[in-house]
Amino acid sequence: MSATSTVLAVSDLRKQYGALVAVDGISFELGPNEIVGLLGPNGAGKTTTINMILGVLEPTSGRIQIEGVDIAQHRAQALERTNFAAVYAPLPGNLTVYQNLRIFGMIYDVDGLAERIETVLRQFDLNALRNTRCGVLSSGEQTRVSLAKAMLNRPNLLLLDEPTASLDPATARDVRAKIRELVASGCSGVLWTSHNMYEVEEVCDRVLFLSHGKILLEGDPKSLPSEHGKETLEELFIAVAREPLALERSQ
């Protein structure tokens, strides 16, 4: 993949807290129109990786480039066309849906903001809730607001940390379809974490299995299980979680 066609380039990324190594020298790339699943058991280093890409956590070593821009040196420029949604980061509950979208739209300096807000409100079926404070919304509605915020600046890099974790199956399917649609219509690359292997198989073009801060496996979610003697992606996930060393040796 050439530098210009890479949305995200992570090289030798490492984060260490004292003796604990949370992320251990991982490298990967993400191209435009590509959805990559970042998978692994709790504590594998997924959220730590996402936080470093978002610039809210400084790596111990390594390099992160978003569309060729080094986040350590040009943070604001790198994050202008990046956005994220995470189940653990709801938007301020004391502001309405519209107010939150307006404020974050201004922070991202979105052109034609008023029109863009109307578009994302429509896209995520939030029109009826536009004047409702986010704090009184159901968790599913809050997730939709977070996703609407994440789409505001037409991101070229979208980081989604368990975006459908609190959604009912029907809404989750709609959200997956919308994100796929966005990726197909634009040039966004998406880094997606999820514990729902069915979802990952449906959505992701490629997956990275993380365990103890290292990438153990990488490949197509549809063919990867059989390549490692497993029937399903879920079985492979469980194997990564329980026997990471065995999988590491088989590489």
Added chain:
Amino acid sequence: MRFTRVSAIVLRQFYLLRGSPARVIPLFAWVTIDIVLWGFITRYLNTFTRSNFNFVPALLGAVLLWDFFIRVMQGVSMAFLEDVWSRSFLNIFATPLSISEYVSGLVLSSIATSSVGLLVMLFLAIVVFGLSFFLYGLVMIPFLLILFAFGIALGIAASAIVLRLGPAAEWFVWPIPALISPFAAVFYPLSTLPRWMRSISYALPPSYVFENLRAIISGHAVSTSSLVVGGCLATLDIAIAGWFFGSVYRNAVRTGLIARYSAESVS
């Protein structure tokens, strides 16, 4: 620095104020109580003076200026605490917003909110208690500027303390003005203080304001050089507070505190 991003922080504060009387009332309630209380105390004290000394400009003027300083400081820290209470650090700082844009937004919010308190205090002090600002003259402008600058510096420093120590450290913010007031010599001359306290007072910009305020009331000339010292100290304090906030933020990014702020970790 992009003005749109700075405006977003100010707009956030405006939305919060517009939708919440609980946030609007404190902008003027406490200063109103202070001015009314001290207004009547000064009237009462005036009944005891034989030399026609007027306590209104001495005490009520000092209370007005001190309350203005507190409003400015709390204007910055309250705007910051809104992000603490709504747990929005991750959303705010995972954007292109820079620290200087964020802090500028807090300062502009404070200008707006403290102006409300100042206007209410001026109205009450002038209309109800007959405080005349002609007595102070144009020197009132540097008085307000020095106190404003020091209020901004302390507001930024207090926010940095909360960022460093976690949400529970909000407790540290509120008593800061009370801790400073004995050294700032708001109600008495610096000469009243013991030497060790005076040496601290000389480092505090408000002490230069209040010394000059009393000089005017006693019929003495304003010391321009001491006001310049006060102004320089206040400017230096802003620079130190900005550096302190930046250092705490960089440490929070290094340790991961920003991403897990609500966990109240002080690591």
